[in-house]
Amino acid sequence: MLITVIGIGDDGLMGLTPTAKTLVDGAEVLVGGERHLAKAPDVQAERFDWSLGFEATLDKMADLADKRIVVLASGDPLYFGVGATLIRRFGAENVFVLPAPGSVSLACARMGWSIPDVQVVTIHGRALENLSLHVTPGARLIVLSRDGDSPSEVAELLTSKGFGPTRITVLEQLGGADEARHDGVAESWPNETRAHLNIIALDCVGGPNAKPLSRLAGLPDDVFEHDGQITKREVRAVTLARLAPLPGEVLWDVGAGAGSIAIEWMRTDRSCTAIAIERDGDRAACIARNANSLGVPRLKIDCADAQDALVSLAGAPDAVFVGGGVGVPGLLIKAWNRIQPGGRLVANAVTAEGAAELLKMKQVHGGELIQISIARNENKNKDITLFENMRTVTQYCAIKPLETKA
Structure with missing residues (x-):
């Protein structure tokens, strides 16, 4: 054949x-x-x-x-x-x-852009919100459109993110007799349908209200919608460092709260995937909104009890983070058993009961225990500078041994 x-x-x-x-x-x-x-x-x-x-x-x-x-x-x-x-x-x-020659090559040729210097993002058959991950000042993006409405939708998204001054070029029917070009900026882009076959070139410019977000771990807490159940910024940065995401890897975020760990995991590389496990329906909906806002709408959410999810979910993750329910007897060992050999388990606890479970894991499976203490400056009094201690977090990290052949 x-x-x-x-x-x-x-x-x-x-x-x-x-x-x-x-x-x-x-x-x-x-x-x-x-x-x-x-x-x-x-x-x-x-x-x-x-x-x-x-x-x-x-x-x-x-x-x-x-x-x-x-x-x-x-x-x-x-x-x-x-x-x-x-x-x-x-x-x-x-x-x-x-x-x-593909549409990306042709578009870069028309724009005079070096192909290695651009980031290609597709919204053809994928969520528009994927674009949010790549919008930073100075970035040059080639966006593969879904249809003739894509240019106005992209312009609206950019404007909502504070990137209204971004220069937009829509290239239609590239390489054909009816090839056409339309230039403008996002904040004044006309709300009209263009030719179905088009590709969008973006030269990203941040406006005064733009809040560019790093792809490194430790986003500000206030970029997440949450009800207080969130791994705080400094602890989150340490946690992601321990989870050590690599391209193509899968994370299970158990007791996900606002989904911050799973979301930042996926932001490290477009090929990283995650499942956020959160039994509370309101928090699960909050995770979905955060994932869309922060450019990872592909995040999967399992609205289920952690114990049940660790039994029913298919596959073997590369890493598991347990941020909620650490003190529940048996939860950590269930998570450990689901990780594939060579994978990582990271768990955070703020209660004595949770810390006790982490100690048991270390005694049986090895690994490392650390405590994270953070104090933040609270400017409640303009005349003096005070620091307010956050709750001390006990963190367990272990790598599951590789299976050996008999």
Whole structure:
């Protein structure tokens, strides 16, 4: 079986090399979106698009393995495209990819921007709030749009975040006969629908009300909505350092409260994921709002009792943080048992009962116990400077041993 994936631009088959055009002309089966197939009206082949859904279409392709299958895709099929899906299903040895200049390359060419210096964010099939994570002064962003309403939605989001002066360029129908460009700034961007096929270039500028947020651990407490159940900023920074997130890793945040640990975990890298476990429905809703506001709407929330969640959740996390319910007998060992070998458990306690459970864990499984004492300056009296002690936090950190072969 060999599937050929050919990237095309808005100019269709006219922009293909002779070799790529020959492969398309020789196809016995032609697969692609409706827009892609419409650009090859003269190719005599059995055709089907993705309207059946990806899995059903892939199954159909598998049934036609003895045919010459050509898939048409936009630009570079391995950049937010169907190429990766096909390779995962059929294997790299059975998929041959011929890329064309993609929308990101074309957009940077039009803007005069160096590709390595831009950050690409997609809101195509993903939440608009993903963009919030990347909006910082001086950042140059290429945003892959969902549709013609995306530019005005992006402008509204930027303005709400205090980045109204951000320069916006909308590039439509890139590489085609109807290519067009529209420039403006977010705070005065017209609320109108543009061409469905567009890409957005942002040169981010913060206004006087902008509050840029670092990707490092320890965001200010007041950027989170909370009812007091939140791991405080200084303790949170230490906790994230102990959890030590790496790209692609999974965290379970047990007794998540405001979700601050899970949210900051995910902010470290776009490939990091987390599940926030919080039994209180109001707090779970608060976590969802915080995740959206802080650019990680992909955060999963399990509104369940911690004991039940640690039994029912699928998979084995790379790290578990227990911030609520530490004193519940048996909770920590349940968390420990779910972590994959080499994973980390970090737990914080402010009560004597919780600290006692942490000591038991250390005695059985090793690891390290520390105490974190923080005093904050409270300016209640202008004439003197006083510090107010926060509750001392006892923290346990342990790495689960790697399994050894018998």
